Amino acid sequence: MPSTSAGLTMPRLLLLAAALQSCCLLTWTRIGGADALILTRLEVPLFVDPRSAKVALRCIYDLEGAALYSVKWYRNDFEFFRYMPGIAPPGQAFNVTGVKVDVERSDHEQVILLGQADGVNLAGTYLCEVSTESPKFISKYDSANMSVAVVPKRDPALEGVRASYEVGEVMEAECTSAPSYPPANLTFVLNDKEVSSLLTRDLTPQVTLPVDGGGQAIQLSTTRLGLTLRLERTHFPGGSMSLICRSTLPGISAARSRKTEVTSALAASNQRLAQEPPPQSKARALLVHREGEFLSLFLTLVVIFRNIFPSGETLSGDP
Template sequence: MASQRIRPEEGRRMSACRPGALHTAFNMLALSWIIISELLLSAHCLKDLKIFVPEAVIMGNAATLSCQYDLEQAALYAVRWYFGQEEFYRFVPREAKPTFVFAVAGINVDLTNSDATSVTLKGVTRELSGTYQCEVSEDAPLFHTEIRSAHMQVIELPKGDPVLQVDKKVIGINDNFKAVCTVGPSYPPANITWTVNGREIHKTPLQRITLDAFDGSNTYSSLEMFPNSQALQSFFATNYQHSVKVQCGVSILHVFHKNVEVRIGLNRAPATTISPNLLGLEGSKRYANGDPDNSALTGASQRCCICCEALGAISLAIFTLTVAQL
């Protein structure tokens, strides 16, 4: 059978059709991708992932960490919890035993109070202060995964109550005043604020406030007020006030608050002045010539000596007459 030869005109027509066919195929592929993307975007999937971790927990107490999310009717594949970079809890609903606990130093999971949205830690220690992460993954076909993190602080409370000491129980208008507040060791160190009659005292040149705080040791704060300080002046501004309440407030984050106070009396009597006559300062005016011994106390001594000599002469005369009669 003889082969058919393609005429040059037909070859040119076939070559001209090939670019149009490629263009059409590209358009169909692009349209298919757009349709698939729209279907994926409109499908139900994981969203609104939020993590809730206590900002501060007292050492020895339990801590519940939760992870809230919306799957929009999609299936859940797994929820994982991490301390730092170490996974310590996993929930996989498709497994026969959905909960898994992994050994991480210091972490003790309470399985009876842990599920797909929360995990509870028992007897937390200071070493568990740090960053926690919740990772949620939806099931096939997308396996969409999101992760959130939050920080938790484990605090150690002081074992005793704060102690407030003052240097005076009663103060006058010209007196200095000092108070010291002491708090036992805590983690983190306690914060101390000062109030007088409910009004917070701020640091100024005439109202000195110090704070010494170190991990593992007592925390000290002192308040020192000088006569011309605003606080002391306000104490004596009214006549009906006879005492003031000095208070130190102790707090550790938002978990621990403790106040200790003492009442200080106000002495409104004017400052005592001593008359110069009582000190003998006027005596120096009675003597002339700038004699350095002409002080009031020296003049009085000289007069006493003269009296003593006269008394001795009289006593000697009486004694002589008595002997002569005998």
Template sequence: MDEKYTPRLFLALLALLSLQNDGAQGLHITKVGVPSPVAVGDSGWLECEFVDEGESIYALKWYLGLDEFYRWTPAENPPVKTFPVRGDPLTVDTAASQRGKVRIQGVTLAAAGVFRCEVSAEAPSFHTESDVSTMTVVDLPDEEPVISGARASYQLHEDVILNCSSPRSQPPATLTFYINDEQADPGWLIPYPPLEDSQTGLETAVLGLRFPLRPRLLFRRGAVTVKCTASILNLYWDSSEIFIPADVPYHASIMEGRAAAAAGRGYPATVSSALTVVAVGLLPLLLLH
């Protein structure tokens, strides 16, 4: 290409881009927002904000997937119309809705997906703009997490085997075990896949726990506290707690607990064991006096 034509071509391209941008400013959407995540049965607002730059608006429409469910036509009376959608995913509160701001209620799992707002100008331009936003819908558990598998009593150093389940939700809850208010060692956890209900599609989350009943865990009234928490996104949190009692003599549990504490402070294991033996040996003499 001849170099003397390059500046003219560049200026022409700039002018073309300027015309395109000026046209785009005639009508454009500035915001599309949906409540997310939202729980089944809850309400919320859909928001579609736009700038018309002097163009008359013919209609604003809301779609869920390919299905139109709301239309605002300012030149008609009444201006707001609603349309049924397959699966009845939501209900529109027409009295509260206006322009692009739509109040939805009675949300179901079928409302999860892509929402699209479309705004069209009047003739002669018929300029149309659209934008989308995605909604996540959560079906929360109907009850607190359940800890199962516990026995009435355990012997020292015996393995405690438990399960925690959070029934019927979508998505399945995230489960976490705590022992004496400290998060359980990951090596003690037994992961299981969620159990799906074939009729409802809801899932039950399950997590297993297996840990040895060591003396150092018995500092709280001769029992271990086990707690399980269940959470889903930022919408749900609940917990359950049980006590695991140890069937050990009172004095023996104290001596073993002190030996474990001494070992934890850095004393050699042989020294802490010797201290335990001496203490237990002196116990009958002290009782005689």
């Protein structure tokens, strides 16, 4: 078998050379290789509340040991903010129609947009471009759309609920949200408890909304939700039932929900039931019955014992 002067075989030398090559390649990649810059994520709200005073956009990246050259932000292909750590001041805003930047609070990872300034229109496609210093000058970018929500101007309409019900009747309720963008999410709340989606049905017609170049809808829409429920005595605690339809906008945590509430009473023919507590389960009723029988038997045994052994006597008959 061929060998070297150091006593290593040729296969061992080949394995050593491969290991050294992999180590050097990994080190070169980490320090300044082609993948030295990684864009981790781009945080751009899908929808923004038009009443928001400020909106934060974030560009998170990993330089992998390289030096940062610049971070540039664009809206619909027009640059509106640039951050360059090598100049003073590092942050600079550019005049772009519809965009106003809070430069003092913007930096290398985020840009703060003013939401309620005159002439502001936040809808559009936002792009973040990150570049490293020489000698590589690696640049990577990512983009996302942001639309301005249109909040509903009134509470949802709750229909089909009667003023009173008999036990065993079926309630058919329908709720319709006010026009909005994006379409509202609807939920039913019965006696302060959210109703399971298994009892509801979506009545909203399936339509495709046209959008403009910035992703903003140009047509508002409503949402409809139905509820079918057979009513029981437990649905009327104290003789009445409360049903709420709640409307919220998805993806907009700051937007307050809107709701409509109606109250139904137990019918007059069932008013006696309204004054009684809800019926116990069969197992609980049986347990209570057994406890009563046991107590009655125990008291009977006590009476018999006292008759056999009057006061002052013992079981042995001793005085």
